[in-house]
Amino acid sequence: xxxxxxxxxxxxxxxxxxxxxxxxxxxxxxxxxxxxxxxxxxxxxxxxxxxxxxxxxxxxxxxxxxxxxxxxxxxxxxxxxxxxxxxxxxxxxxxxxxxxxxxxxxxxxxxxxxxxxxxxxxxxxxxxxxxxxxxxxxxxxxxxxxxxxxxxxxxxxxxxxxxxxxxxxxxxxxxxxxxxxxxxxxxxxxxxxxxxxxxxxxxxxxxxxxxxxxxxxxxxxxxxxxxxxxxxxxxxxxxxxxxxxxxxxxxxxxxxxxxxxxxxxxxxxxxxxxxxxxxxxxxxxxxxxxxxxxxxxxxxxxxxxxxxxxxxxxxxxxxxxxxxxxxxxxxxxxxxxxxxxxxxxxxxxxxxxxxxxxxxxxxxxx
Ligand SMILES: *[C@@H]1O[C@H](CO)[C@@H](O)[C@H](O)[C@H]1NC(C)=O
Ligand SMILES: *[C@@H]1O[C@H](CO)[C@@H](O)[C@H](O)[C@H]1NC(C)=O
Ligand SMILES: *[C@@H]1O[C@H](CO)[C@@H](O)[C@H](O)[C@H]1NC(C)=O
Ligand SMILES: *[C@@H]1O[C@H](CO)[C@@H](O)[C@H](O)[C@H]1NC(C)=O
Numbered sequence: 595x596x597x598x599x600x601x602x603x604x605x606x607x608x609x610x611x612x613x614x615x616x617x618x619x620x621x622x623x624x625x626x627x628x629x630x631x632x633x634x635x636x637x638x639x640x641x642x643x644x645x646x647x648x649x650x651x652x653x654x655x656x657x658x659x660x661x662x663x664x665x666x667x668x669x670x671x672x673x674x675x676x677x678x679x680x681x682x683x684x685x686x687x688x689x690x691x692x693x694x695x696x697x698x699x700x701x702x703x704x705x706x707x708x709x710x711x712x713x714x715x716x717x718x719x720x721x722x723x724x725x726x727x728x729x730x731x732x733x734x735x736x737x738x739x740x741x742x743x744x745x746x747x748x749x750x751x752x753x754x755x756x757x758x759x760x761x762x763x764x765x766x767x768x769x770x771x772x773x774x775x776x777x778x779x780x781x782x783x784x785x786x787x788x789x790x791x792x793x794x795x796x797x798x799x800x801x802x803x804x805x806x807x808x809x810x811x812x813x814x815x816x817x818x819x820x821x822x823x824x825x826x827x828x829x830x831x832x833x834x835x836x837x838x839x840x841x842x843x844x845x846x847x848x849x850x851x852x853x854x855x856x857x858x859x860x861x862x863x864x865x866x867x868x869x870x871x872x873x874x875x876x877x878x879x880x881x882x883x884x885x886x887x888x889x890x891x892x893x894x895x896x897x898x899x900x901x902x903x904x905x906x907x908x909x910x911x912x913x914x915x916x917x918x919x920x921x922x923x924x925x926x927x928x929x930x931x932x933x934x935x936x937x938x939x940x941x942x943x944x945x946x947x948x949x950x951x952x953x954x955x956x957x958x959x960x
Pocket of ligand 4: 792898900901902903
């Protein structure tokens with residue numbers, strides 16, 4: 595009896611190994627997403643893209659860390675990942691609060707995070723059962739291949755500043771800064787305004803952490819910025835009612851947040867996440883021509899620590915930092931159309947896009 599059990603376990607283990615090896619062969623980009631999932635719904639769009647690309651082998655979604663304190667952020671992230679069939683490690687920001695979103699600025703937008711958390715099943719039961727953001731970062735990084743991870747930051751930079759400042763511990767004998775140098779191949783950040791200006795992720799909550807991360811990020815690791823001006827003008831989420839499965843949490847989140855019968859919203863975080871997974875070379879991965887490009891060849895971002903304002907410094911000796919723009923000939927319409935393909939993706943399809951469908955709607959490079 596025990597032998598049979600052992601045999602069954604061994605076979606199961608072997609099957610898992612085959613799956614893991616297949617996945618590695620496919621070369622899904624390992625990513626960690628640091629999100630302020632709570633208020634704006636474009637974080638839902640971003641996590642949807644990550645889950646869809648994870649399921650078709652182009653991304654390896656290693657973890658989601660939350661940078662806003664409400665317990666509903668990590669729970670909503672769990673509902674969304676569970677909907678796509680993925681049991682993703684999630685870390686809640688501390689201390690945890692019971693905040694719900696109320697739009698006391700425009701009085702237009704609505705709460706969705708608590709509703710995602712309670713209308714769909716989720717693998718994570720409570721926010722306080724999760725590791726802290728620094729623990730999850732250090733755990734994932736310490737076991738990652740060298741120079742493999744892309745960190746995609748689509749909210750405030752508090753967790754990344756805490757990671758940079760973290761010291762050797764029971765998880766790793768390396769400091770946070772050493773771990774980043776060794777294991778991270780790129781930091782992709784939605785934040786700032788380019789070439790200069792003020793933007794909410796940088797200046798709205800924690801400008802000191804923004805300045806700390808930008809100034810102390812290890813120089814051997816590339817950084818790519820996605821500014822407020824890039825995603826702000828790309829309105830994605832058109833026709834989700836017609837296109838999504840009716841029980842889609844993506845559809846409901848966009849409906850609850852945007853309101854008044856619309857599901858259309860700016861695309862700061864989804865565009866950033868798409869770049870964080872695909873980089874600039876898209877043809878071999880999703881069959882469409884690249885829709886993003888670097889806007890600069892050299893220079894670096896500088897931050898005012900008191901208010902989070904940023905300005906690009908054109909220094910020819912620094913070449914590890916870029917900011918993104920739409921590629922030549924790409925319109926906000928075609929970018930929004932591509933994002934909508936992800937939002938409407940049926941979770942039961944583990945495959946990527948049917949390239950034929952995509953190429954009907956988008957210019958492909960033949
Ligand atoms: C959040 O609500 C729970 C359950 O009602 C309560 O036990 C907890 O103390 C609350 N947390 C805060 C920070 O108010
Ligand atoms: C960093 O960026 C440079 C310039 O774009 C590129 O040549 C290099 O391959 C990048 N390094 C990594 C590790 O991605
Ligand atoms: C494209 O940008 C224009 C100008 O801001 C805007 O009116 C239009 O709604 C945008 N369309 C999409 C699909 O993003
Ligand atoms: C931020 O502070 C800098 C330096 O004091 C100043 O030049 C800039 O105008 C400020 N930006 C905002 C939006 O207040």
